[in-house]
Amino acid sequence: MIEAGGDQSVMKSPFLQSLLSDSNLATDALFSSVVDVFIAGIDSTANTLTFLLTHLAENPEKQQKLYEELQQQFNTSDTLEAKFRNMPYLKACLRESHRLVFPLRDGARRYLDKDMVVGGYLIPKGAFFTNQLVFCNNTICQDEKYFRNPEQFIPERWLRSGGERGSIHPFSCLPFGQGTRSCIGQRFSELETYILITKVSPKSWNQDFSKEKC
Numbered sequence: 001m002i003e004a005g006g007d008q009s010v011m012k013s014p015f016l017q018s019l020l021s022d023s024n025l026a027t028d029a030l031f032s033s034v035v036d037v038f039i040a041g042i043d044s045t046a047n048t049l050t051f052l053l054t055h056l057a058e059n060p061e062k063q064q065k066l067y068e069e070l071q072q073q074f075n076t077s078d079t080l081e082a083k084f085r086n087m088p089y090l091k092a093c094l095r096e097s098h099r100l101v102f103p104l105r106d107g108a109r110r111y112l113d114k115d116m117v118v119g120g121y122l123i124p125k126g127a128f129f130t131n132q133l134v135f136c137n138n139t140i141c142q143d144e145k146y147f148r149n150p151e152q153f154i155p156e157r158w159l160r161s162g163g164e165r166g167s168i169h170p171f172s173c174l175p176f177g178q179g180t181r182s183c184i185g186q187r188f189s190e191l192e193t194y195i196l197i198t199k200v201s202p203k204s205w206n207q208d209f210s211k212e213k214c
Helices: 008-012 014-020 027-058 060-073 080-085 088-100 137-141 186-199
Strands: 108-110 116-118 121-123 133-135
Touching: 014 027, 027 060, 027 088, 027 186, 060 088, 060 186, 088 186
Parallel strands: none
Antiparallel strands: 108 133, 116 121
16 A cells, blocks of 8 residues: 555555655654554554543533533534534543543553653663653542542543643643654544544433443
């Protein structure tokens, strides 16, 4: 599909175009990047969707609020892109679900190629877990120092208006990492989740499972 002279429809993808036009990118690195986007994105999205639906089922009042936002937006003639831009509560629900349950089991990992001092602690080169430093973001997300009532599912904390977003430390919740080494499939995974949530059958909404913990 990505060899020269192959299916020309593939070339319509801006992402693939940018990869194929990079002369410094080796073939194995090209294949690795494409696989990372689809396989890693799909795997983490499956986990994300499972826990997001669980959180909504256990919190019927939040579920109802999201349902009303979806109904309002999908009764408009806007494009799908415009609809998602006007769904702050859907995005807040996803962010809050990520805060409660990290999408990947081991979290974000970084290999240290030199000694580093963090918060007064020396982290030696090649330290921790198979020569990798595990960033325990899930632990920080459950810390009352950074989040009020951290054990509760409160999407409102992420809203720009009337929420706590302005007081939340920008690096306290990083489900996709940060900077140049952040997850390459972040946008793909988020869009998948938004679409899947909106496609859930209306008959399954407004069900109260708050007393039936998984």
